[in-house]
Every structure is written in C-alpha cells, then in structure tokens.
Amino acid sequence: MTLRAIVTGGGSGIGLATATLLSERGMRVACLDLNPPTAEPFVGIKVDVADDAQVRAAVAEAAERLGGIDVLVNNAGIGAQGTVEDNPDEEWRRVFEVNVLGMVRVSRAALPHLRRSDHASIVNVCSIAATAGLPMRALYSATKGAVLSLTLAMAADHIREGVRVNCVNPGTADTPWVGRLLEAADDPEAERQALNARQPMGRLVSAEEVAAAIAYLAGPEAGATTGTALAVDGGMQGLRLRPEK
Numbered sequence: 001m002t003l004r005a006i007v008t009g010g011g012s013g014i015g016l017a018t019a020t021l022l023s024e025r026g027m028r029v030a031c032l033d034l035n036p037p038t039a040e041p042f043v044g045i046k047v048d049v050a051d052d053a054q055v056r057a058a059v060a061e062a063a064e065r066l067g068g069i070d071v072l073v074n075n076a077g078i079g080a081q082g083t084v085e086d087n088p089d090e091e092w093r094r095v096f097e098v099n100v101l102g103m104v105r106v107s108r109a110a111l112p113h114l115r116r117s118d119h120a121s122i123v124n125v126c127s128i129a130a131t132a133g134l135p136m137r138a139l140y141s142a143t144k145g146a147v148l149s150l151t152l153a154m155a156a157d158h159i160r161e162g163v164r165v166n167c168v169n170p171g172t173a174d175t176p177w178v179g180r181l182l183e184a185a186d187d188p189e190a191e192r193q194a195l196n197a198r199q200p201m202g203r204l205v206s207a208e209e210v211a212a213a214i215a216y217l218a219g220p221e222a223g224a225t226t227g228t229a230l231a232v233d234g235g236m237q238g239l240r241l242r243p244e245k
Helices: 013-024 052-066 089-099 101-114 138-161 176-184 188-198 207-218
Strands: 004-008 028-033 043-046 071-074 120-125 163-170 229-232
Touching: 004 013, 004 052, 004 101, 013 028, 013 071, 013 207, 028 052, 043 052, 052 101, 071 101, 071 207, 089 101, 089 138, 101 120, 101 138, 120 138, 120 207, 138 163, 163 207, 176 188, 207 229
Parallel strands: 004 028, 004 071, 028 043, 071 120, 120 163, 163 229
Antiparallel strands: none
C-alpha cells in the first residue's frame, strides 16, 4: 500500500528534507507552503497556515490529489528572537498563529481523512526550546512548549481512533532560517561556533537527520509509538558534559 503524506512548510529546510525522504521511501507527498515546490515528485499547494479557510481548502485539495491522507507532518513554523520584554503583542500573536494554531488548523482539517487510514500518523515538529531554557527565545520557546503539550493531548484524544501523534525536538539545525540568523549576527562565524559548541556533539543538526526521525515516527515501523517526543539535538537535552581540558 502506498502511503499518502502532507508536509507543511515543505518548501525548504526540514520540511523539504522530510518530503524528499518520504517520497524516496515510496510515499506520495503533498507539500503545503507559502512557496511550495512545483516539480515532481511532489504535489505543491500554496497555503498560509494562519488562514483557516486556506488550510481547509489546501488539505481538501491534497486529499483529492493524493487519494487520501495517511500521514501529516506539521512542520510549518516561524522564529522569533528576544526576551519576554522585546517582542510586541502583535509578534506574539503572529508566531502563535503560525507555530501553534497553524498545527491546530491543519490537524483539524486532516483528521477526518486520517481516521479512514490504516496507518494514520501525525508528527509535529517541536524544538529543544520546549525542554531547555535558551537565551533570547522567550516567544519561540513558549510556542514550542505549547506544541509539546498539544502533541501529548492529541495523542490521548486520538489513540482509539487509530491516529498516532508524536513530535520531534530538533536542536539547532543547519537550515535557511538559522542561516539568516547567522548572517544578521555581528560576527557570523563566531555565532556559528557558539551554536556548534552548545550541542554536545559539537555541530549543528542537519535537516536530513531531523527528517529521518520524522520519517520513522510517520511510518508503520513506529506503529506502537505515540505520545513521544524524540530529541534530535546532538545530546543537548539529556547530556551534561564536563568542560574539555
């Protein structure tokens, strides 16, 4: 049986890496994004996850073009920098609209289709920011903490409907968004070295490594796994290493 997947934020970074890997593993994949890929093998659908009408139309189109939905990867998200004092209310609302309510909207639209699948899976892309206090990430961390709690609640709500719900918690990943942050830094190379050093493995996580974790949770091999947060963070969440001599 060919599984059918939706990946939000599938136009670049972790989303595109995930869509590519799922396709390579035999799934038919629809990428929902403000700038979706248009070339084969993907079904590209333009959507703003902050707009409920657009989301409902995009999910319906994806289901029609794919012939159903078995897998949903909620990856669309935006970043924010600053302490709790730094971001205005409008930015708080915007980031929550995309990072949290965006997942709610897409999941809500996809669930009627997922309930008809024999291998239904939702994977939410969360973050190390949900489990570790990171400097200058108050708003972003608040949204990802909400995603972690949302994942657990959804897993409980839908387990008896045959829908598994998990999340992945990437560390700092080498993605276009992080690249833009580095470019904006006073000393980009020093900032990259600092980000590398923050993770016990001494390097950034790759988009492909995060995609591999998402693909595992999405697939039937993880059929007994639900309500789980899988860290892909170079040991950042759990390890406490002594400083190197």
